[in-house]
Amino acid sequence: MPNFNRRQFIKSLSTATPVLRGIGAPAALSALAISGCSQVNTPNIIRMAVTGRPQMLDPRKATDALSSRVNRLLYRQLIDFDDSFSPIPDLAEWQQLSPTHYRFSTREQNRFIDGSPLTAEDIAATYLSVLNPEFGSAHRGSLKNIARIKVIDNLTVDFHLNEMDALFVGRLVIGILPKRLIEQNHPFHLEPFGSGACRCLSISEQSIVLERRIDKQQLVFIPVKDATVRVLKILKGEVDIVQNDLSPELVNYCQQQKQVKVKFSRGTNFGYIGFNFEDRLLSQLPMRQAIAHGINRQAVIDAMFKGHARLGEGLLVPEHWSGVQGLDDYEYNPSKAKALLKQVDIPAELIQKDKNNQPFIELSYKTSNDPTRIRLATIYQSQLKPLGIHLKIQSYDWGTFYNDIKKGRFQLYSLAWVGVKSPDIFQYVFASNAIPPKGANRGRYRDEVADALITRAAQSDSIAEQAELYRQLQTRLHEKLAAMPLWYEDQYAVLRKEISGYQLYADGRFDGLLQCQKKVTAQVNL
Structure with missing residues (x-):
């Protein structure tokens, strides 16, 4: 499969308006999975079982891996990383005008989920809020070398540093938020609002529901703490994808089941x-x-x-x-x-x-x-x-x-x-x-x-x-x-056979959800 380019995917949006005890986990799964039947496969809903509920969907305060992976789907950032982990442009290209002066220029007109344009003012407002000690962002420490931020024009913003930092560009990974909502103290952790490939439809203790902006495909994250139960749910068709966080025995067990396939990639x-x-x-x-x-x-x-x-x-x-x-x-x-x-x-x-x-x-x-x-x-x-x-x-x-x-x-x-x-x-x-x-x-x-x-x-x-x-x-x-x-350790994903096109990444990100598809099948007794 050719490498999936998140930037190209998002760019295309501009053209579109109980814990089981007493027996081994595999044996328990075999005993339980024979009851019930799989869910009717709805092609517009892809469900991923995750270890818990993402803790913070405001990218300025997110620190746990699960939240960061979901936030990548909701928000765009100034830079991303290539296969050698060097920074590459996402929202913007950059020039280093002096050892302490960087200029970032967006290459096309990007838009938030309501269609409003993403501008240099939004970029500046996002980072200024992170630098505000009263806001309490855990990311402030890595960005405290920023002396000032200056908006040059609608698509250009300058960052001035207190002292030279050759790694500075790689620190600019905060998802960009709209200035007007920052000024209104909008609760982004409850109502995410970004310019990413997905919009958030709902947040509850039971699930987080996203929608791919380009094709209205729904992506549902379902918290399931216990690894054995996550496997049981995918075998019964209650979820479609489980990525990582299983014991080696459970992964091996899944490889032997006809309902699912296991995909591996270097991690x-x-x-x-x-x-x-x-x-x-x-x-x-x-x-x-x-x-x-x-x-x-x-x-x-x-x-x-x-x-x-x-x-x-x-x-x-x-x-x-x-x-x-x-x-x-x-x-x-x-x-x-x-x-x-x-x-x-x-x-x-x-x-x-x-x-x-x-x-x-x-x-x-x-x-x-x-x-x-x-x-x-x-x-x-x-x-x-x-x-x-x-x-x-x-x-x-x-x-x-x-x-x-x-x-x-x-x-x-x-x-x-x-x-x-x-x-x-x-x-x-x-x-x-x-x-x-x-x-x-x-x-x-x-x-x-x-x-x-x-x-x-x-x-x-x-x-x-x-x-x-x-x-x-x-x-x-x-x-x-x-x-x-x-x-x-390798990255891996357990996928229902109906899922195609899912790609794994070395750092465990969920970007594979942006291009995978789900085939319709009839209800099948297990």
């Missing part, structure tokens, strides 16, 4: 194991290296993900414009891991003996109580045990787990970074001055060399120089195992 979500650098053992590089060489990542990918992931190298995928190709692999090598363990200075009081009088050390590993994450933890546990590293798995509800991680109450943990596009993520995650609550340096990693590279990259006015500095930084972080890379 960018970076799974990793985090270390506490204030811990006596994990602060030592040989200890971290021993763990890295003691876990068979490829075997986990093959067993858990059926090959639908690829080995991770750095936080940014290698194809990113500042990514690194060919970082040294921490290959599975138990012999090397044992040799590295002998280099670790282990206090005598931390050495224990098993029933066979063999010495071992115990490390706590914290994870959420998600079944897949617990299964992964048990795999790591079984792989590290022969080395003399015993993992004590501690699983908690998400809120407790995440709070412990932010506060540094862990030795080892595992999480994933989702949808990362800009390399300034390294300042947020690995800088010495970014320890929570000032950032997300949860492992308390401190490295003068890394700090210097982060600072130099941020101060550079050359994208080429930045790319080189960020590559040096990633090489350094990889060598020091600031975090242990696991894998980049």
Whole structure:
């Protein structure tokens, strides 16, 4: 299928006026799916089951991934990103007139959902509202370098910065709102009003209903918290699409069902194991290296993900414009891991003996109580045990787990970074001055060399120089195992057979809903 171009799609608008327990999930699905019948397929309604209700449909305040993905359908932004995550024009092209002066010019007359024109005044008003501290936008921090915004004419607006920032253009991802409604304090979170490919028809606790402006196709987002129930609903025909957020077992089960098809695509979500650098053992590089060489990542990918992931190298995928190709692999090598363990200075009081009088050390590993994450933890546990590293798995509800991680109450943990596009993520995650609550340096990693590279990259006015500095930084972080890379998980979607033309994207966006179609079928007993 040719790549779907959201800009071209939207441009064409201008021419158109209970949790199942006690048995395994697949077995439970088989038992339940035989009852009832599928819903009558209505071609003008495509239903997607999502994990919850999008929290914020005002793009100036949206921070969760689900809201951001729905907002992309409702609002247009100044820029978008290409396959290497470099910024490209969406609403506007730009010129850099000086190190601190950018001019954005819209290339055609864009219109809001009521037909009114989108102008430079709307662009300025949107960003000025984000910069207003009384408004309380979480995005204000990334845009605080804006000194002033000046409207030049109906289609042209200038941004003046306090200081040079080579990554500035990539920060302009806020959906544009109409100035007149901003001034009226319109409740965009309840009544979205943008210039995107879709308009919002209704919002309730049960669903959010959008309509594609070009063909009146309705897109319905239905919150279904439980993954097993989401699968059950798509098998019964109550929903048409489920994208991501299923266990590997459920995905494999769906692949065996005749009512649905499963589509995969490469993803960018970076799974990793985090270390506490204030811990006596994990602060030592040989200890971290021993763990890295003691876990068979490829075997986990093959067993858990059926090959639908690829080995991770750095936080940014290698194809990113500042990514690194060919970082040294921490290959599975138990012999090397044992040799590295002998280099670790282990206090005598931390050495224990098993029933066979063999010495071992115990490390706590914290994870959420998600079944897949617990299964992964048990795999790591079984792989590290022969080395003399015993993992004590501690699983908690998400809120407790995440709070412990932010506060540094862990030795080892595992999480994933989702949808990362800009390399300034390294300042947020690995800088010495970014320890929570000032950032997300949860492992308390401190490295003068890394700090210097982060600072130099941020101060550079050359994208080429930045790319080189960020590559040096990633090489350094990889060598020091600031975090242990696991894998980049594939994106996937489970689709009813009636759905065609659905496209997946590496960052998990829902843009595939803008061009997919639904075929009419008769009601069928299951």
